[in-house]
Amino acid sequence: MRDAALLVEAVEAPDAGLWLTATLEDSRPFEGEAHVGAAFVSDADRAWWENDREFSLRAEPSRLEDLANVREWKKAPVTATAQGGVVGPVEVPSAPRYEVMAFAPDGTVWWADQVPPSQPVTGVVDLGVVKARRPTGIRVRLEGARGIPGTFSVRMHRGLHGLSTEEIIRISYLLPALTLAAPELIHALQHDVFLPLLTDGETRFAPLPPDPVVWLVLRTPAGRRSRDVEVPLREGSVELVTLDVAKLFPEGVGGAVTLRGRVSLGELGRPLGPATVKPDDGEPVPVGEDGRFTVEGVPAWRPSVFTVSREVSEPGRPVAPREWPFTFTPTAGMQGAVEVDWRVPPYRWLVLRMDGFTRSQLMERSREPYPVYLLERRDAQGVWRDVPTQEFLPEEAGVAVSLTEPGTYRVQVASSPYASRPSSAARAGEEAHDVEVRLSPETAPPPSCEVHVSRDGQPVAGVSVDAGGSRSMPLAHGKTDSAGRWRMGAVNSDVLSITVTAGELILWDGDGAEACRRSGVVEVRL
DSSP: OOOOOOEEOOSSOSSSEEEEEEEEEEOOOOOOOSEEEEEEEOOOHHHHHHHHHHOOOSSSSSSSGGGGEEEEEEEOOOETTTTTEEEEEOOOOOSSEEEEEEOOTOOOOOEEEOOOOOOOEEEEEEEEEEEEEBBBEEEEESSSTTTTSOOEEEEEEEETTOOOOOHHHHHTTHHHHHHHOOOOHHHHHHHHHOEOOOSSEEEEEEEOOOOEEEEEEEEOSOOOOOOOOEEOOTTTOOOEEEEHHHHOOOOOOOOOEEEEEEETTTTTTBBBOSEEEEESOOOEEEEOTTTTEEEEEEESSSSSEEEEEOOOSSSSSSOOOSEEEEEOOOOOOOOSSEEEEEEEOOOOOEEEOHHHHHHEEEEEEEHHTTOOEEEEOOOSSSSSEEESSSSSETTTTTTEEEEESSSEEEEEEEEEEEEEOOOOOOOOOOOOOOOOEEEOOOOOOEEEEEEEEEEEEEEEEEEEEEOOOSSSSEEEEEOTTTSEEEEEEEEOOOOOOEEETTEEEEEEEEHHHHHHHHHHHEEEOO
């Protein structure tokens, strides 16, 4: 992968300090842009490396310097020659590794890195000759798209299946240079973004990583998507790819309608205030003062989900959700413009009350970011279910919880991810009135538990312990003390997931609920 030969010269530098240079090899004078960077190992990566060796696990990569990353790329001058160009010299700081990358307008890139035998302080670091890499890519041509209104687009994702780790690393070394050469293209490749295609002619996508294949998904103007199309790549070549619309969409490309509607607050249709309507795969459109909006190009062949977002800042309790989803389901034969009337439900409030003693008791037994509050609703079978809600507002005498529909509710109050208890229950009706529930003092806390970590019979101090319960809540974190212990506090969850780590290495994970119930101690033997 590394095409440059390193030289650290002890000759007179242009000025005192450390300077970097490299030769970009090509068949023509260089035109483009070059950058150089000094790469450093972060404290986190160094700790990971040292922990890896401490616990006798195989290190990957093989050198600490391979974990070094460039903190800041510096644009470098290039003197063009008949066969490429010369980078620099550019002043650089002392570092364990250096990189140079450059690109030409056609997507040709140059990249090399080197690790000096010893970290230089002064002199000239010459990265030697860096060979040109012709762009790998595709030219996409559409067949059968003429006459179809709107814009077709394509999404690409990398085909790495079957490659060895070494091959993936070799290819990935080029990604910073490719990103420099084609930032929008590489961003789209890495984030599954659709890119527009020309209806007539070819659309060029280069440079791409020199993977064995790239997978394409074609999207019609109405939003219908094709199956994945596998396209072989040839390193150093931009190949022609023809996408046949009729073959990829045998059932048709799908139609679209214009959605014209009004969105308001509650059954009385009160004004919603400043807001936007965002399609599930499009950009938000503004809502007028009268609540009216228009969305073009809505698929007429499948349901679409829209999110109404209120752009208001309200003191105290908000009158309605900040965001609310609506689903538009077209009917057969629907075309042209379609009218909709959407109503965002106003809030009603469930207020959790607790006296001063109960609040103090709760805060004493909680660690940041706890206490955490969860809303529960009783279903038709009498079973309590977690339900989502957007607002838990601390107030002087408790917590106000937003509701959008009637039902019987209570609040589950958690002092940790594995210790919680419910409030009393209350019925919220159709009317937008507050209803109250109460959290009583805890007469006796659940039994406490601790984690004990040992290795070969000896306590292991300073390793990290993460613990969670049966619900999706923030994990509790801690480190073992000199006796290898971490005290979790009270536990009443039926599930107690525990993970012991050193840096980024997972040393042990498992469920400790049974051990806590049996003895109050989870023994972790590494």
